[in-house]
Amino acid sequence: MVAEVHGVSKTYRDHSVAALRDVSLQLDSGQFVAVCGPSGCGKSTLLLTLGGLLRPDTGRVVVNETDVYGLSPNERAAFRAKWIGFVFQQFHLVPYLNVLENVLAAELGMRGSPPTPDRAATLLEQFGLADRLQHRPGQLSTGERQRVAMARALLNEPCLLLADEPTGNLDEENADRVLDELSNFADRGGAVMLVTHDPRAASRAQQQINLLEGQIASDLTTATRLE
Amino acid sequence: MNVLRLVCREIWHRKLNFLVSLLAIIVLVGYAVGALTLIRAQRERTEQRVAALDDEIRKITKSLGFNINILPADQNLADFHANDFGEKTMPFEYVQRLAESPDIVTINHLRPALIRKIEWQEQQRQIVLMGVAGVIPWTHRSNPKKPMTEAVPTGTLNIGSVLAEQLQLQEGDTTQLNGLELKVNKIYPERGTKDDITVWIDLQAAQNMLELPDQINLIQALECNCASVDRLAEIEGEISQVLGSDVQVIELATKAIARARARVDVQAEGQITVARMQDRATLLLVLLVLASSILVGLLALLNVWERQQEIGILRAIGTSTGSIMWMFLLKALFVGLIGAIIGYLIGFGIAVRLDEQSANGLIVESLFDFRMMVFAILLAPIITIIASWVPAVFASNQDPATVLSME
Known part of the structure; x- marks a missing residue:
């Protein structure tokens, strides 16, 4: 099992409505799960909680057999660097670093021997960006930026990839390319959680979980969620 | 990729922020070094005049024999x-x-x-x-x-x-x-x-x-x-x-007594002038330290605010709080170090130039003070690091979830 969420609830201090209510689910190796639902239903909260960025009020999050919130903040950061990859709708590339350096920024949090620049270059080549290594994010198209963000997420060979609306700003062609990469990652044995509004993107996942008011409303495939 | 490269790239990208901070430190160090060098020149000149009078007294006394x-x-x-x-x-x-x-x-x-x-x-x-x-x-x-x-x-x-x-x-x-x-x-x-x-x-x-x-x-x-x-x-x-x-x-020997009195007068006058210069310099220096520290601190805070998204994603992909803090403190160190070196050269240069224009200009070698140079080069980075400490802590404590949820 790559990731497990056990009875997680989360209420933001400045909101009276609970963002997550007793959510439980599991992600196996090779599994590609899409989390759908209307705005404010708790999709992003679930993703951030699973990614070790947002401590839940109750419940446990286990990734790669480690209780994520049992770690200290710096241990959790190092854990994220090694095991979890993130892709966001806004790409969040560092504007003053070139493409290669943006990908290599993922090694800042790595302990021990970091990946070599060669691996970053190879990844970028896979994503069709071999001739863009020295370009700044401002010089790239939105599709290229998202592919750089994907390469950064994959640099440290994580076991879990969390993608929050990664196709939200992309045209159809680029969106397909990103979704292909997510599928490929799952095919290589990783687990993917895709948060999306886009039914077309959700359809690429093996499993679709619909969230409504912080709770899992439906599970459209063979359910792996814990009761 | 390491923090040093990241900091250098960021400095090059946001040149204005860096240059304004640098300017504040150049002014601070330049003024401090210039003022201290001119005070040193005044003190040196007084000592030279006293030594000349001493020599004169010695010669007079010697020529007079027993007095x-x-x-x-x-x-x-x-x-x-x-x-x-x-x-x-x-x-x-x-x-x-x-x-x-x-x-x-x-x-x-x-x-x-x-x-x-x-x-x-x-x-x-x-x-x-x-x-x-x-x-x-x-x-x-x-x-x-x-x-x-x-x-x-x-x-x-x-x-x-x-x-x-x-x-x-x-x-x-x-x-x-x-x-x-x-x-x-x-x-x-x-x-x-x-x-x-x-x-x-x-x-x-x-x-x-x-x-x-x-x-x-x-x-x-x-x-x-x-x-x-x-x-x-x-x-x-x-x-x-x-x-x-x-x-x-x-x-006996009133000539020697007159010279001795002149020596004491010159010494006292020199001490008063130096004390007056020190008083003025100290007041302005304190104000400059405060102003430049506040400016450097505010610019660092502005820099943190501008880079919230960047900090958020770096934290998300696993960069430790220590590394985030180091990013800002390293930049502060560069501001202090480079500002101190440039400020020292400018301040010392202006002081030498001003001293050359005075009646008894001193040679550069006698105005150069190695300890002052080391002191300036060490103290300025300490000031910038202290001024940037709070913004750096603020940056390292930013919650990446909050920043990334702002999309």
């Missing part, structure tokens, strides 16, 4: 000045006590003498007879200085030029002085003083001739340049510690 007279306490000074010697006597052991005392530091070259106006019976004329014993060595000093006067060898006499000429005496001649056979050892060149009609003989011979065994009526000395403006009181104080109130001290 301190120690007399018996009961000697009438009016009589002493009228005759250039006194009638009253004191024991020879006084000079030995002074020479043996470790408390005497303001005078050099002690020379006892017994002086009387006598009738040179063989020549039937009045002369000044001076019995001298040379310079008495100090017990507690190394006596490195060459004695100012030599003793008159026993059985000889030294004589003033006018008297020698009138008596047709030549060096090497033998003559009788009140029954005492003496060889002319030396004829002094004309001085235009009573010395020209004086005869010097060995002190003991003079004491025997005058029937004043173990008595002297004058101790001559040379004051050193270490005394303050109230040098005579200092010398008197030292001597009275050894001889009590049995003697009195008078000082």
